Every structure is written in C-alpha cells, then in structure tokens.
Amino acid sequence: MAPPTDRMSPEERRAGASLASIFALRMLGLFLILPVFSVYAKTLPGGDDLALVGFALGAYGLTQAFFQIPYGIASDIFGRKQVIVVGLLIFAFGSFVAAWAPDMTWVIIGRVLQGAGAISAAVTALAADLTREEHRTKVMAMIGSSIGLVFALSLVGAPILYGWIGMAGLFIMTGVLALAAIILLLKGVPPAPPPHGHEKLPLRRVVMDPDLIRLNLGIFVLHAVQMAMFVVLPHALVNHGGLEAAAHWKVYLPAVLLSFAIMVPAIIAAERKDKMRPIFLAAVALLVVVQSGLLLYSQSLWALALWLVLFFIAFNVLEATLPSLVSRTAPPSAKGAALGVYNTTQAMGLFVGGAVGGYVAQNFGDNVVFAACTGLVLVWLVVANSMNFPQRRVTAAATQTV
Numbered sequence: 001m002a003p004p005t006d007r008m009s010p011e012e013r014r015a016g017a018s019l020a021s022i023f024a025l026r027m028l029g030l031f032l033i034l035p036v037f038s039v040y041a042k043t044l045p046g047g048d049d050l051a052l053v054g055f056a057l058g059a060y061g062l063t064q065a066f067f068q069i070p071y072g073i074a075s076d077i078f079g080r081k082q083v084i085v086v087g088l089l090i091f092a093f094g095s096f097v098a099a100w101a102p103d104m105t106w107v108i109i110g111r112v113l114q115g116a117g118a119i120s121a122a123v124t125a126l127a128a129d130l131t132r133e134e135h136r137t138k139v140m141a142m143i144g145s146s147i148g149l150v151f152a153l154s155l156v157g158a159p160i161l162y163g164w165i166g167m168a169g170l171f172i173m174t175g176v177l178a179l180a181a182i183i184l185l186l187k188g189v190p191p192a193p194p195p196h197g198h199e200k201l202p203l204r205r206v207v208m209d210p211d212l213i214r215l216n217l218g219i220f221v222l223h224a225v226q227m228a229m230f231v232v233l234p235h236a237l238v239n240h241g242g243l244e245a246a247a248h249w250k251v252y253l254p255a256v257l258l259s260f261a262i263m264v265p266a267i268i269a270a271e272r273k274d275k276m277r278p279i280f281l282a283a284v285a286l287l288v289v290v291q292s293g294l295l296l297y298s299q300s301l302w303a304l305a306l307w308l309v310l311f312f313i314a315f316n317v318l319e320a321t322l323p324s325l326v327s328r329t330a331p332p333s334a335k336g337a338a339l340g341v342y343n344t345t346q347a348m349g350l351f352v353g354g355a356v357g358g359y360v361a362q363n364f365g366d367n368v369v370f371a372a373c374t375g376l377v378l379v380w381l382v383v384a385n386s387m388n389f390p391q392r393r394v395t396a397a398a399t400q401t402v
Contacts, residue, residue, distance in 0.1 A: 008131075008138065011190050015130040016139040018188040019123055020146035022084070025181040026091060026119065027147055031154035032170050033057075034230040035248055036162040039238070046104035054231045054358015056108045061223070061350025063115030068347060072121035072340035080126035080192045084119045084185055088178045091117030095175030099168040110171070117178075118347070121340035124323065128339075129193050140327045144320040151226075151319070152256040152312055159248040206337045211329050214387045216345040218284075219322050221380040223349035225287065225373045226315065228357025229294070232366040233304075241301035251305050259312030266317050277389040280321055284384050286314040287377045295370035328390040 008016070033040075037057060041047030075083040091114050098110025124143060131139045161170055206212060237243045237251060270279040290311045297303050323342065330338030360369050 012131050012139065014188070015127065015190050016142045018184055019127045019130075019139075020142045022088075022181045022185055022189075023120070023123055023143050024146040024150040025177045025184075026088065026117070027150050028154060028174050028177055031151045032158045032161070032174060033167065034227075035155050035158045035234055035252070036167070036170075038231060038234050040162070040167045041104065041107075044102075044104050044107065049104075050231065050362035051355075051359040052104050052108075054227075054354045054356070054361070056104060056111055056354075057227055057231065057358070058351040058354025059108050059111040060115040061227070061347040061352075061354065063112050064118045064120070064347030065344050065351060067116055067118035068121045068344040069337075069340040071118050072125060072337070072343075075122040075125055079194070080122050080129065081185060081189070083122045084126070085182055087117035087119035087122065088182050088185075089117070091119075092175040092178040095171045095178065099171035099175070115347070118343070120343035120346070124327075124339040124343070126189070126192055128327065130190055140323045144323040147319045149260075149316075152252075152260065152316065155252040156249050156256050159252070205331060206341055209329070209331075209338075211388050212326065212338055212341070214383050215322060215326050215329065216342055217383055218318070218380055219342060219346045220349035220352075221376050222287075222315065222318055222322070223346050224353030224356075225291065225377060227350055227353030228360075228369050228373055229291075229311070231354065231357040232361050232369050236298060236304060236366065237301075240299050241304055243301070251301070251308060255305055255308040255312055258309050259316060262313050263316040263320075266313075267320050270317075270321055276321065276325070279317065280325075280389070281381070281384060283314045283317040283321075284377065284381045286310055287318075288374060288381060290314065291370050291374040291377055295367055295374060298370075325390065 034057070038050070038053050041053045041056070046052050071083055071087060094110050094113025094116065096110075097113055098107050101107040101110055124140065127139045127143060158170065161173070165173070234248065237248055241251065243250065266279050266283075270276045290307050293303070293307045293310075298307065323339070326338055326342045357369055360372060
C-alpha cells in the first residue's frame with residue numbers, strides 16, 4: 001500500500017474534480033454542435049457554403065488563440081478565480097447570441113464571443129496552484145481526460161438533443177451550463193492562492209523549448225484533424241451510412257463505450273508503469289490508420305463505425321496525456337506560461353481545422369480532407385518519435401517500504 005504522503009489529499013482531489021468539471025462544461029460549447037452543425041447549417045442563410053460552415057466551427061478557436069496567454073497573465077495579476085468568472089460570463093453571452101442567430105454571420109459572431117471566454121490557461125494554472133508537484137500530473141490528466149470524455153459524450157448526446165430541442169436549444173443549454181460552472185468554481189473549488197503580482201512570464205524560454213514545441217505541435221494537429229473530420233463526417237454518416245442526424249447516436253454510443261473500455265487501461269499503463277512513450281506513439285500512429293481508412297474505405301456504415309471507435313481511442317489517450325506531458329516537461333518556474341502557449345496552439349488547431357477543412361471540402365471534396373489529415377498526422381508521428389519523454393516522478397516517500 002502506498003504511504004499517505006504519496007496520496008492526493010482530499011483538497012487536491014476536490015480541486016482536480018471540480019476544475020475538470022468546469023473545463024468539461026465549458027468545452028461543451030465546442031463539442032455539442034460538432035456532430036450536427038453541418039446538417040443544421042443548411043437551414044440558415046449562408047449554410048450551404050461549407051467553407052462558411054467550417055469557419056463558424058473554427059471561429060471559436062480563433063479567438064481562443066488570441067486570448068489564452070492574456071487570460072493566463074491576467075490570472076497572475078488579478079487572481080485565477082476572478083479571471084475564470086469573467087471568461088465564463090463572456091462564453092455564456094456568446095452561447096445566447098448563437099442561439100438567437102438568424103443567419104450564419106450571427107452564428108459566427110456568437111462563436112467568436114464564446115471563444116473570447118478563453119479560460120483554459122487560467123484553469124490549468126489554478127490546478128497547478130492547488131496541487132503538490134508530485135500530484136500535478138494526475139490532476140492535469142484528469143482535466144485532459146475530461147475533454148476526451150465530454151467530446152465522446154457530446155457525440156452521443158448531441159444528435160438526440162438536437163432532435164428534441166434543436167440547435168438553438170443546444171446553444172442555450174451550453175450557456176446555462178457555463179453559468180452553472182461559475183457556481184461550481186465559487187462553491188466547489190478550494191480557495192485560490194493570492195495573485196502573483198506583475199511577475200514577468202519567461203515566454204521566450206517556453207516557446208523555444210524543443211520538447212514543448214513538439215507537444216504544442218501535437219495538440220495543434222490533434223484538434224485540427226478533429227475539426228476537419230467533423231466538417232465532413234456527419235454527411236458521410238448520412239450519405240454512406242443511411243443515418244439521419246438524429247440517429248447518429250446509434251453509431252456514436254457503442255463506439256464511445258468500446259473506446260473508453262480500451263483507453264482507460266492504456267492511460268493507467270502510461271502513468272503508473274512508465275509506458276508513456278510507447279502508448280503515446282501508438283496513439284498517434286493509430287490516428288494515421290484512422291485517417292488513411294477514412295480516405296480509402298469509408299463507403300459503408302460498418303467501416304465508418306470502425307474508424308470512429310479507433311479515432312476515439314487515439315483521441316482520448318492523447319487528450320489525456322498531452323497536458324500531463326506539458327506540465328512535466330515545462331521548466332518549474334514557467335508552468336503557467338507553458339500551459340498558456342499549449343492552450344493557444346490547441347485553439348489555433350481548432351480554428352485552422354474548421355476553416356481549412358471546410359474550404360478544402362467545399363472546393364476539393366471529402367477525400368482530400370482525409371488525405372491532408374493523414375499527411376498532417378504523419379508529420380506529427382515523425383516529430384513525436386524524436387521527443388524526450390519525461391520520466392515518471394518518484395517521491396522519496398514512495399520509495400520507502402512499509
């Protein structure tokens with residue numbers, strides 16, 4: 001049995017669970033619309049233009065990319081919780097604008113406002129403040145896993161909810177959940193440490209670190225591929241799978257459940273048995289297989305279901321391990337800056353994947369989207385293979401025998 005000093009304290013568990021939940025509630029603003037938006041967009045003026053649809057999907061990421069580092073710095077100066085509350089209020093307002101939107105232009109404005117609530121860096125910095133060094137990786141993995149879980153659940157639930165309450169209802173629900181996240185932040189998260197003042201963040205050191213560059217490239221590629229895929233995948237399920245949007249859950253639900261059954265043991269092995277390198281590289285390689293499969297064989301419902309299962313496995317493993325690796329790779333004095341840059345490149349991936357994926361699909365067809373995604377992930381695999389993976393931290397207490 002592990003000694004008490006090697007266990008997370010109740011406050012650390014509370015902080016990790018609460019912050020992961022806040023992160024997850026906010027990410028619903030992105031993920032809930034993915035499975036059905038390209039179908040819904042056809043009902044709006046301008047929605048027949050896939051390039052415009054892709055831009056609407058990616059607009060969230062564009063403003064996220066601009067605001068992540070400023071929000072992180074503001075949280076150092078004014079306090080983590082204050083900045084998170086402001087970001088969630090802006091995010092909720094954008095959700096309500098998108099719910100009201102009479103055309104694609106106003107949907108894009110709503111998505112831009114949603115993205116302006118860029119709290120990811122502040123949330124992860126608060127998680128670092130509230131946890132000891134030896135447990136920080138676990139909490140970062142909790143937050144990363146929450147993203148994968150919400151993404152998977154949104155793909156299952158969004159088609160059903162869309163059938164019940166429509167896209168406006170989905171946006172309204174997203175805004176209400178963001179407001180609920182404020183209550184959770186104020187009531188559920190332990191007291192935050194005082195602001196650090198006007199401490200200058202060593203951004204140059206963070207930006208130029210070779211291993212952090214590789215990790216930032218990874219999160220950019222992961223989310224660019226995710227967004228580009230879901231510009232065209234709902235149509236593939238309709239055209240090749242014969243499923244209307246409201247019935248897509250019949251594919252997503254079993255795919256999600258099966259992927260989580262495989263993903264959880266992989267993450268446990270990566271964290272506890274020091275198998276991060278082989279599992280991480282295997283997940284990236286699996287993404288190559290998925291994109292190649294969608295390119296070469298995606299003309300049946302069974303084929304699409306297979307690629308979705310494999311995609312969810314790879315995506316969830318990578319989404320959980322990437323922020324953990326950033327927190328362990330970053331210089332101790334620059335974790336906040338590193339997480340700000342990481343979240344900025346993630347947001348850039350969301351924007352580029354949505355906007356470029358929509359443009360390519362509109363002008364060159366779905367197969368070119370999958371071919372481009374295959375090439376992009378192959379580049380990532382080569383880069384990741386040259387990365388120095390940090391060793392699992394072992395505390396002095398953990399090495400003692402009982």
